Amino acid sequence: MQREKTKFTPKDMAYIALLVVVIAVCSWISIPSVVPFTMQTFGVFCAVGLLGGFRGTVAVLIYILMGLIGLPVFSNFNGGVGYLMGPTGGYIVGFLFTALVYWLLEKLFGKSLLCRILAMALGLIVCYAFGTFWFVEVYSRANGPISVAAALAMCVLPFILPDAVKIFLALLITGRLSPVLRIDKGIKNEEKG
Secondary structure (H helix, E strand, O other): OOOOOOOOOHHHHHHHHHHHHHHHHHHHOEEOOOOOEEOHHHHHHHHHHHHHHHHHHHHHHHHHHHHHOOOOOEHHHEOOHHHHOOOOHHHHHHHHHHHHHHHHHHHHHOOOHHHHHHHHHHHHHHHHHHHHHHHHHHHHHHHOOOOHHHHHHHHOHHHHHHHHHHHHHHHHHHHHHHHHHOHHHHOOOOOOO
16 A cells, blocks of 8 residues: 655645644743753644644744754744753754654554643653653753763653643643644544554
8 A cells, every 4th residue: 555645735735834833932931949940841742632643743843944944933032053962952852752752652542631631741751761761861962971860851751740840731721722623633634554
């Protein structure tokens, strides 16, 4: 069976571009806290929640590529290869894994609320794992050895509760917007398996 190529309609491309902008704007929003955090992951969750796994993954990939070429789309208006290759760059690359996990679980189990919750949570765990191992590797080369436990305490534990809230908000917002925007109605060719 020949695989049909996925074609993006102008409406698809507009929605993908819109969600790339949402992710970028969310990365610039910093919430003051004991450990300040941004809304980047919220933007990623909105992208996959509204566009679905495939188009959401495309949006996240475009966002990362924009930052890679130097556009200031990352937190604190950062961008460039140097920033992405820095200690916390693995968490940004991990957003792509979050989207891929969402896409995989959506293809396997559908788009029920439970599936979307699990897909976002598991995607976040994969992002945490990839980002933490990246952090340990890069930080250890520059500053000396650091344990995985210390990296988790610094880079993951303070963000678990805020990220859980972001998942909840993304599910709430995408659940309300999806029927109104009817994004799925404008998407003609989902990749065929």
